[in-house]
Amino acid sequence: MASLADLIEAYIQRLVEAGEGVAEIQRTLLAERFRCAPSQISYVISSRFSPERGYIIESRRGGGGYIRLIRVELEDEDLQEMMSQVGSYLSQSEAYDYLERLFDEGFMDEKTFQVMRAATSRKALTLVLPDRDMIRANVFKAMLNAYFATRQRSEES
């Protein structure tokens, strides 16, 4: 049986398609339309439109707030797999290996390679160990998404 979350997912999906990969929603409004708690919308977004599933989420609070979803298509299967392989924790050496591979295989330019290395280095992430690997995983995935999203957008124009 389709749950409410499924219905909301389908609705947002249509919005994204209509917007050619970009949808802007207002949480409160959507919640009213589906007669549910606003946090239900948050739940759908975090469980169905996460970075792992290839979406970038931007938002703003306060008056005139919004949530913007941007779909990222990783045209290459390997990239897609890499994104899903990176779990909740990522060590420095794993991150460096991934980056090395992306750079060597020509998926990534040198500047981005160096920037991402710096961002995932132990020196930048001065945290104790379970936390450090968790933040590194988040940062890594967010950067990768952003990088390939931008590549897509600038290739379009």
Place this chain on the structure above:
Amino acid sequence: MASLADLIEAYIQRLVEAGEGVAEIQRTLLAERFRCAPSQISYVISSRFSPERGYIIESRRGGGGYIRLIRVELEDEDLQEMMSQVGSYLSQSEAYDYLERLFDEGFMDEKTFQVMRAATSRKALTLVLPDRDMIRANVFKAMLNAYFATRQRSEES
């Protein structure tokens, strides 16, 4: 939905562009045009045309008063200063302001801009507040260093 502040920002932006980097406005008049409180104009200016975003603000009170906005171009030497201005803690909005400026003024390509935005976003740095701003400062400085180091090398060759 664009808030009033967004509309006022866009309006002032056009004024600055039309004036080739300089705009002179009267707070009361602008407020009347947008049917809002004069302090709303002050809010827009302080939140959108801050020094971090590269603006100098001059003003005079009393009869014939005005507010003058001057867009300042970023020089190479300023980068060093930016690095040192970023202390041990950096909020998301401060980071975004810096990046916006670097991108707008052509110091940074769009991909790096988006990648660095992603890496310093609240979404990626899922930590409690004093920690989050501290890690953001570290990550930001590390990435900036890496970027300009690489940029210099590729420019030399």
Place this chain on the structure above:
DNA sequence: GAAATGAAGGTCAAGGAAAGACAAAGGCAA
């Protein structure tokens, strides 16, 4: 020329609007 007056802009706090975080409760399938 000094004092009064009015016309600006500056500051700050309060209130409201909207999204985020998180925990608790509910449902359903194995």
Place this chain on the structure above:
DNA sequence: TTGCCTTTGTCTTTCCTTGACCTTCATTTC
């Protein structure tokens, strides 16, 4: 039962908008 998903509710954070009061400056008045 147990362990996931869902769903809701509460509290927090961020951002916008307004209003009251303060400071500065030019102009008028004496």
